[in-house]
Amino acid sequence: MAKLNLRPLDDRVVVKPEDAESTTAGGIVLPDSAQEKPQRGKIVAVGPGKLMDSGVRGELSVAVGDTVIFGKYGGSNIEVDGVELKILRESDILAKVL
Amino acid sequence: MAKLNLRPLDDRVVVKPEDAESTTAGGIVLPDSAQEKPQRGKIVAVGPGKLMDSGVRGELSVAVGDTVIFGKYGGSNIEVDGVELKILRESDILAKVL
Amino acid sequence: MAKLNLRPLDDRVVVKPEDAESTTAGGIVLPDSAQEKPQRGKIVAVGPGKLMDSGVRGELSVAVGDTVIFGKYGGSNIEVDGVELKILRESDILAKVL
Amino acid sequence: MAKLNLRPLDDRVVVKPEDAESTTAGGIVLPDSAQEKPQRGKIVAVGPGKLMDSGVRGELSVAVGDTVIFGKYGGSNIEVDGVELKILRESDILAKVL
Amino acid sequence: MAKLNLRPLDDRVVVKPEDAESTTAGGIVLPDSAQEKPQRGKIVAVGPGKLMDSGVRGELSVAVGDTVIFGKYGGSNIEVDGVELKILRESDILAKVL
Amino acid sequence: MAKLNLRPLDDRVVVKPEDAESTTAGGIVLPDSAQEKPQRGKIVAVGPGKLMDSGVRGELSVAVGDTVIFGKYGGSNIEVDGVELKILRESDILAKVL
Amino acid sequence: MAKLNLRPLDDRVVVKPEDAESTTAGGIVLPDSAQEKPQRGKIVAVGPGKLMDSGVRGELSVAVGDTVIFGKYGGSNIEVDGVELKILRESDILAKVL
Numbered sequence: 104m105a106k107l108n109l110r111p112l113d114d115r116v117v118v119k120p121e122d123a124e125s126t127t128a129g130g131i132v133l134p135d136s137a138q139e140k141p142q143r144g145k146i147v148a149v150g151p152g153k154l155m156d157s158g159v160r161g162e163l164s165v166a167v168g169d170t171v172i173f174g175k176y177g178g179s180n181i182e183v184d185g186v187e188l189k190i191l192r193e194s195d196i197l198a199k200v201l
Numbered sequence: 202m203a204k205l206n207l208r209p210l211d212d213r214v215v216v217k218p219e220d221a222e223s224t225t226a227g228g229i230v231l232p233d234s235a236q237e238k239p240q241r242g243k244i245v246a247v248g249p250g251k252l253m254d255s256g257v258r259g260e261l262s263v264a265v266g267d268t269v270i271f272g273k274y275g276g277s278n279i280e281v282d283g284v285e286l287k288i289l290r291e292s293d294i295l296a297k298v299l
Numbered sequence: 300m301a302k303l304n305l306r307p308l309d310d311r312v313v314v315k316p317e318d319a320e321s322t323t324a325g326g327i328v329l330p331d332s333a334q335e336k337p338q339r340g341k342i343v344a345v346g347p348g349k350l351m352d353s354g355v356r357g358e359l360s361v362a363v364g365d366t367v368i369f370g371k372y373g374g375s376n377i378e379v380d381g382v383e384l385k386i387l388r389e390s391d392i393l394a395k396v397l
Numbered sequence: 398m399a400k401l402n403l404r405p406l407d408d409r410v411v412v413k414p415e416d417a418e419s420t421t422a423g424g425i426v427l428p429d430s431a432q433e434k435p436q437r438g439k440i441v442a443v444g445p446g447k448l449m450d451s452g453v454r455g456e457l458s459v460a461v462g463d464t465v466i467f468g469k470y471g472g473s474n475i476e477v478d479g480v481e482l483k484i485l486r487e488s489d490i491l492a493k494v495l
Numbered sequence: 496m497a498k499l500n501l502r503p504l505d506d507r508v509v510v511k512p513e514d515a516e517s518t519t520a521g522g523i524v525l526p527d528s529a530q531e532k533p534q535r536g537k538i539v540a541v542g543p544g545k546l547m548d549s550g551v552r553g554e555l556s557v558a559v560g561d562t563v564i565f566g567k568y569g570g571s572n573i574e575v576d577g578v579e580l581k582i583l584r585e586s587d588i589l590a591k592v593l
Numbered sequence: 594m595a596k597l598n599l600r601p602l603d604d605r606v607v608v609k610p611e612d613a614e615s616t617t618a619g620g621i622v623l624p625d626s627a628q629e630k631p632q633r634g635k636i637v638a639v640g641p642g643k644l645m646d647s648g649v650r651g652e653l654s655v656a657v658g659d660t661v662i663f664g665k666y667g668g669s670n671i672e673v674d675g676v677e678l679k680i681l682r683e684s685d686i687l688a689k690v691l
Numbered sequence: 692m693a694k695l696n697l698r699p700l701d702d703r704v705v706v707k708p709e710d711a712e713s714t715t716a717g718g719i720v721l722p723d724s725a726q727e728k729p730q731r732g733k734i735v736a737v738g739p740g741k742l743m744d745s746g747v748r749g750e751l752s753v754a755v756g757d758t759v760i761f762g763k764y765g766g767s768n769i770e771v772d773g774v775e776l777k778i779l780r781e782s783d784i785l786a787k788v789l
Contacts, residue, residue, distance in 0.1 A: 108299045109270070112262050141767045141778075148296075154259055161742055164700050172697070172769065172778075179239045179295055181270065190270075190295045197767055197778045198206060198699040198736075201242075207368070209394045210360050246394075253361055275336045277393055280367065282389045288337075288368070305466070307492040308458050344492075350455055375435045375491055377466065386435075386466070386491045400521060401565070406556050420580075448553055450516040473533045473589055475564065484533075484564070484589045500691040501662070504654050507687060540688075546651055571631045571687055573662065582631075582662075582687045599760070601786040602752050634765075644749055669729045669785055671760065680729075680785045689758075 107147050107183065114193040116165060117148035118173065141197055142175045147188065163193055170200040173183065205245050205281060212291040215246035217273065217284065240294055241274045242287065250267060251291075259293055268298040303379065307346035310389040312361060314369065315382065316340040337393055338371045350359065359389055366396040401477065404405040407443035410459060412440040412467065413480065435491055436469045438483065447487075457487055466495040497540050499575065506585040508557060509540035510565065511578065533589055534567045539580065555585055562592040597637050597673060606655060606682040607638035608663065609676065631687055632665045637678065653683055660690040695735050695771060702781040705736035706761065707774065719788060730763045735776065751781055758788040765784055 109117055121143050146169045152160035165171060177195035181188050207215055219241050244267045250258035263269060275293035279286050305313055317339050342365045348356035361367055373391035377384050403411055415437050438462045446454035459465060471489035475482050501509055515533050538561045544552035557563060569587035573580050594654055611633050636659045642650035655661060667685035671678050697705055709731050734757045740748035753759060765783035769776050 109296045110299055111296045112291070112294055117296065141769055150296075151262070155746075156254060157742060157746070158253075158255070158257070158259075159746070161746075164739070174767065179272065180226055193700070196700055197703060198697045198705070198738075201696045201698055206397045207394045208397055209393055210389070213393060215394065248394075249360070254352060256353070256355075256357075258353075269376055277370065304495045306494045306495055308487070308490055309492060313492065346492075347458070352450060354449075354451070354455075375468065377435055384478070403590045404593055405590040406588055411590065444590075445556070450548060452547075452549070452551070452553075473566065475533055482570070502691055503688045504683070504686055505671045509688070542688075543654070548646060550645075550647070550649070550651075571664065573631055598789045599786045600789055602781070602784055605785060607786070638734075640786075641752070647742060648743075648745070648747075669762065671729055 107188075109148050109176055109183065109188075111148055111150035111190055113150050114153040114161065114163060115150045115190055116146050116163070116193060116196070118144040118171065118178075118189045118191055119147050120144040121170075141172050143170065143172050143200070144189065145170050153193075165193065165196060165199060172197045172200065205286075207246050207281065207286075209246055209248035209288055211248050211260065212251035212261060213248045213288055214244050214261070214291060214294070216242040216269065216276075216287045216289055217245050218242040218287055219268075238265065238296065239270050241268065241270050242299065243268050263294060264296060270295045270298065303343050303384075305344050305379065305384075307344055307386055309346050310349040310359060310387055311346045311377075312342050312359070312389060312392070314340040314374075314385045314387055315342035315343050316385055317366075326370065331362065337368050339366065339396070340385065341366050341369050361389065361392060361395060368393045368396065401441050401482075403442050403477065403482075405442055405484055407444050408447040408455065408457060408485055409444045410440050410457070410487060410490070411442035412438040412465065412472075412483045412485055413441050414483055415464075435466050437464065437466050437494070439464050441482065459487065459490060466491045467468060468495065499580075501540050501575065501580075501583055503540055503542035505542050505553045506545040506553065506555060507542045507582055508538050508555070508585060510536040510563065510570075510583055510589070511539050511580055512536040513562075533564050535592065536581065537562050538551050542558075542591065557585065557588060557591060564589045564592065597678075599638050599673065599678075601638055601640035601680055603640050604651065604653060605640045605644040605680055606636050606653070606683060606686070608634040608661065608668075608679045608681055609637050610634040610679055611660075620673045631662050632691070633660065633662050634679065635660050643683075655683065655689060656688060662690065693777055695776075697736050697771065697776075699738035699778055701738050702751060703738045703778055704734050704751070704761060704784070706732040706759065706766075706777045706779055707735050708732040709758075710779055719776040722777065729760050731758065731760050731788070732760050732777065741781075753781065753784060753787060760785045760788065 107117065111117055146165055146167055149163050149167055152163050154160050173191055173196045178191035179190045181190060185186065205215065209215055211214050244263055244265055246259050247263065247265055250261050271289055271294045275290035276287045279288060303313065307313055341360055342363055345359050345361065345363055349358050350356055369392045371388055374385045374387035377386060401411065405411055405419055406438060440459055441455050441463060443459065446457050448454050467485055467490045474484045474486035499509065503509055538557055538559055541555050541557065541559055544555050546552050565583055565588045570581045570583035573582060597607065601607055632634050636655055636657055639655065639657055642653050644650050663681055663686045668679045670682035671680060695705065699705055734753055734755055737751050737755055739751065740751050742748055761779055761784045766777045766779035769778060
């Protein structure tokens with residue numbers, strides 16, 4: 104995938120979801136439960152952070168390249184150069200994979 | 202389209218949605234999923250920003266001429282000189298296309 | 300219509316909706332979509348602005364005489380001297396027509 | 398009606414709704430629409446104003462003797478000495494009749 | 496009724512609702528409408544006031560001995576020494592009877 | 594019951610609900626109404642208080658040993674050494690029994 | 692279980708739920724009621740705390756190694772190296788077991 108020409112607004116990030124197979128390598132399996140279905144993916148673009156009442160933007164806790172776990176039903180799906188991506192808010196991200 | 206004679210209030214913007222065909226050129230395809238349908242368009246007018254508790258207006262992150270991706274179901278549809286436009290809040294905009 | 304003897308409270312305004320025919324003159328047509336139906340009208344009275352936590356009132360962005368576009372389903376309909384008017388909050392106004 | 402022995406709390410007011418007939422005199426007719434039904438009445442008692450976070454009470458924009466327009470379905474109906482009254486919050490009042 | 500051994504928390508009060516008959520004496524009749532049914536009663540205990548963000552407690556506008564009008568469906572019913580009482584928040588009280 | 598080895602978080606408390614019989618002794622009977630069912634119990638553990646925006650924790654109004662009245666449907670039921678307990682937030686407590 | 696390679700965001704924690712059998716040892720039994728089902732588990736990872744308006748992060752009240760009680764239906768289930776874990780917000784934790 105060529106360099107992404109998308110800049111998310113506020114505290115949004117663009118994530119490239121991983122295939123179910125690739126998750127086995129990292130040791131984390133995300134079961135297909137009925138309760139909630141978190142997914143794993145890599146961050147490919149981040150926004151400038153949420154504008155706070157004080158007028159400054161809150162720094163994001165995640166960066167481009169991070170692998171993260173997020174709720175499957177959050178965000179919006181888009182497709183860039185044939186690649187399926189997801190635009191999420193940082194609050195939809197549950198954890199970073201170290 | 203002649204110069205737009207509309208001034209949105211607060212953090213609203215006026216967007217001219219692109220046709221589905223034109224999106225192929227920019228390399229971004231927005232699939233027609235059941236979950237949510239983001240759209241792509243060009244900003245033709247912006248408001249002065251949202252009035253914050255401090256009494257100042259928050260500066261918008263987007264400007265006239267920007268191409269943006271936004272949720273299909275947000276905002277209100279209007280028609281100016283035969284052109285279909287959309288009035289959105291900035292928070293309905295997901296990302297800017299660079 | 301004689302001078303309006305109504306003073307809206309807070310950030311409310313009184314709007315005289317335009318007939319569908321008159322909107323053609325200004326070049327803006329508001330289509331009758333199922334999603335949302337914005338309307339066009341002229342402001343005939345404005346309130347003092349919303350009382351903020353700081354104790355001052357936020358200045359309104361619209362004034363008597365402005366032509367505005369607003370959501371059809373917001374506000375309350377009243378009738379003064381046989382004229383149908385609408386009392387709206389400023390937040391129900393989408394844009395000013397310049 | 399003798400002097401009212403009711404003191405509303407916070408930003409509440411007591412209103413004596415006018416009969417439909419009396420509204421014709423003032424030039425304002427409130428149509429019986431299905432969307433919302435504002436009513437007209439005279440304020441007979443006011444509260445001390447809403448206690449704000451700063452610890453002071455916000456001054457009311459209406460006073461005893463004012464004629465106001467308010468949403469029909471807001472507030473609570475009570476009866477004092479055979480007179481039907483309504484206890485409303487100031488935010489339920491749409492406009493003052495000058 | 497002996498001295499009440501209950502101390503409400505925050506901005507709650509304990510009210511002894513009056514019987515429908517006793518309300519005639521004070522001149523206020525609370526009709527049994529379908530819309531909402533306010534009730535009249537005497538305050539028998541008050542809380543220390545609501546803890547505000549500033550760390551101080553907001554002073555209550557009502558005191559033990561006050562007769563008040565309140566919404567019938569708010570609060571919780573309890574019984575002390577065979578007497579039916581109601582625990583309400585101050586915000587459920589519409590007005591004080593002078 | 595031995596010393597309780599539970600420390601509630603924030604403004605939560607652990608309450609040991611009293612049996613219906615024991616409430617007769619204190620003079621307070623909590624009727625089984627359909628509207629809401631408050632219960633009586635003794636506090637056996639308290640949290641450190643709710644963390645406020647200022648960074649300090651709000652002091653609780655109740656302490657271990659207090660007898661309190663609380664809404665029956667709030668909180669979570671747990672069982673420690675065969676004793677049924679309830680974990681509540683302080684805001685679910687209506688009043689303290691003196 | 693090897694060292695966990697997950698870093699939760701904000702005020703989230705990762706908890707390893709205990710089996711129903713192990714809870715008997717600590718003396719706390721969590722009954723299977725229909726109202727709500729709290730669970731017991733050990734914290735295996737914690738986030739940096741919630742970012743507050745002041746710009747600092749609120750310190751968590753729990754730490755890695757703590758045994759906690761939490762609502763069964765909160766959070767998201769994931770699986771790491773064959774171990775079922777749960778990602779919760781600190782506010783979903785009811786109490787710490789001392």
